[in-house]
Amino acid sequence: MYSKGLIYNLAMTSNAVEYSQALQANTKKAVVRSRNGGDLKLALVSGETATVFFTIPAGGSFAIDAVFLRNPTLYLKSTINTDVAEILTYGDFAT
Secondary structure: OOOEEEEEEEEEOOOOOOEEEEOOOOEEEEEEEEOOOOOEEEEOOOOHHHOOOEEEOOOOEEEEEEEEEOOOEEEEEEOOOOEEEEEEEEEOOOO
16 A cells, blocks of 8 residues: 655746646645635646646546656646645655
């Protein structure tokens, strides 16, 4: 199983800006959702929230599990201003 969990709250103050959140090395599971009700555009490469992205609809969440991410970064954009991406991760993190 996983040794530890981490929570990130990524503040997104403008719907015109892509925000990034670096995750801890050895992340094995991540869950992402919008706190304030915006649709989230999720990309794995910088700049792709405008072209190649996965939509997390308002009220929904997205989870990845059983992956081995060495140096993962998530790139997110919300459809509303003043949104927060809630990111819950689990993995074998150093203490």
